[in-house]
Structures are given as C-alpha cells and as structure tokens.
Amino acid sequence: MKDNTTTIAQLKQKASNFVHDRDWRQFHGAKNLSMAISVEASELMELFIWARDQKEAGLILKEKEQDVKDELADIIFAALMFADEFDIDLTQAIEDKIIHNEKKYPIEKAKGVNKKYTDL
Template sequence: MSDDRTTLQDLKEKMAQFVHERDWEQFHTPKNLSMSIAIEAAELMEHFQWLTVEASKTLPLDALSDIGEELADIVIYSLSLANALQLDLTDTVLAKMAKNIRKYPSEKVRGKSHKYTHYLQDRESDGTER
C-alpha cells in the first residue's frame, strides 16, 4: 500500500479493525484520543527541539525513520478519533481548507506568515467585509 493507492477510508478501516481486535474501543474515547494526539505531537517536536532550521531540513535517515514513526502515531490516533466521532475526514478536511482559503486569501498572504486576524484588520481598514 502507498499514498497513491490507499484511501483514507482504507486507513480508517484498518485502524478500526486493529482497535476492535484488541477490545480497545472502551479506551478510544474522544478525550483519550485527543490527548494521545497532543502527546505524540510533543514527541515529534522533541526531534526538532534543538536543531537549527537548516538542520531540520537535512535530517539523517535514522532521524527520519524516528520522525516518521511519531508522525504515524499522530495520524493513527487522528484516524481513530475520526472513527470514534464518526467524522468523514475528506469532508472535514475539504471544509477546513475552504475556510482557510477564505481566511487566508492568496493575494493578501502570499509570502507572509501572519495569523488570519492580522488580515481581518486589513479588511476593516480598507472597508471590505469579513
């Protein structure tokens, strides 16, 4: 299986089967899964904690492997949370992207990294609506 041949539904089903075979549904509550995502995100950040920006872009293979495992844990828990909450991830991601497109219009934000509220102030000052 690879990214170009695997759907989100395939991954969600694999996770559901894995959890079910271990009788872990009782532990896979939205609270526990959201906490697990945050914990795994912190473990991912540890790999980059003291690196320079340049060093973070040129990682040795063993570091990439470890980072990949942490990223996989985040995705795994995210898939399990989507299952627990019966969220369609494709619909959810596309809706969020549409919202981000509105919040971050490319003609205003290209090459900038401000939070969206910065651009709301620009809209207010030039008379356009939110």
Template sequence: MDRYEEIRKSIINFRDERDWKQFHNPKDIAISLNIEAGELLECFQWKSNHDIEEILKSSKRESIEDEIADVANYLILLCNELDVNLFDVVERKIEKNKVKYPVDKFKGSSKKYNE
C-alpha cells in the first residue's frame, strides 16, 4: 500500500470511528476545505515576508503545519467522496496548464493565459 492510500485510510477510519460520515457530503466537505484554507491564510495575514520567515523558524511553525494538514485532510476526504484520484487529476491539470501557459510565452510572466 502506498503512503497516500495509508493516509486516506487513516483519515477515513478516524471519521468512521466518530460516525461523522453522515455529515461528510461533498458540499459540506468543500465548505470545510475552504474554511480551513481561510484559517491557513490567517497565519499569513498582515505579515511581511520577514515576519513569515521568522514564524517559520519558531514554534509557531507548527500552527501553520496544522492548518496545511487540515486542508489536506478535507481535500483527501472530498476526493474520496467523489471517487477522484488526486494524483491523476493533478497530473491532468499540469498537462492542461502546459498548453495554456507555454514556456516561450509565459516564462517570468504573471499574466493570465487570456491576457
């Protein structure tokens, strides 16, 4: 069993032991994913790059890592509920982005593909 599958099963087991599947429909998981992403953003709100570098060297780093884990957990739960292979869709999206953003036109540019 690969590492992703071990983690997915661990998340599902955690949820099922608490009888939370009843609350885990795709809509509510997506909402929770966004809430956790917002909490991750709060870790960086009003901080300069220097402030962030200092936080990452301190004990506060763990709170950022916890929020990243919460985002990942909900993303994995959403993929599970939708029967989506996370790695397959990420690879497919990378290929689409290569077409949208060819290196010769977008290297070093922050422009969107339609600009």
C-alpha cells in the first residue's frame, strides 16, 4: 500500500479489520480515541523535545526516522478509528476545514505570515 494508490476508505477498512480481529472496538469511545490521538501526538513531540532549533530537529528527524514514522502512523491510525467509529467522512471533513480556513486566512492577509487569524 502506498499513498498514491490507497484511498482513505481502504486505510479505514484495514485499521478497522485490525481492531475487529482483536475485539478492541469495545474500547473505542470518543474519550478514549481522542485521548489516543493526543497521546500519540505527544509521543511524536517527545522525539524532538530537546532540539534547540529547527536545524537540530531536522537532524533528529533523520536519526529517528523510523520512530517518527511509527508515531505519525499511530496518530493517523487513532484518527482513522475515530472517524470510522463515528461515521465521519474524513475527506469531507478536511475539505470543509480547508474551506473554513481559507476564509479565516485569506491569502492577501496571511501569505508568509505566521499569526493567528485573530491577529491578521
């Protein structure tokens, strides 16, 4: 499976099969899955916790490439399970969010600027 040949639906199905085979769906409430997303994101951040700047973070990224991939996969897996459990169409949700963010961050105000929309 590769990004350019795999759909989100296929990924959801693969993750769902993994969970179903282990009878873990019983543990997949909104609280548990949202916390799992946060915990896995924290595990990704932990890899870079002592980097002093972006350059050093880049070096860590190379040194710990597999760990980074594993944690990113954990985040996406938990997000896929959340979406699957609560019938959220991720493609629609992302598209809706991009449209929303395009309004919050118009190009003429936000291009090259790293401020929150309330400060533009």
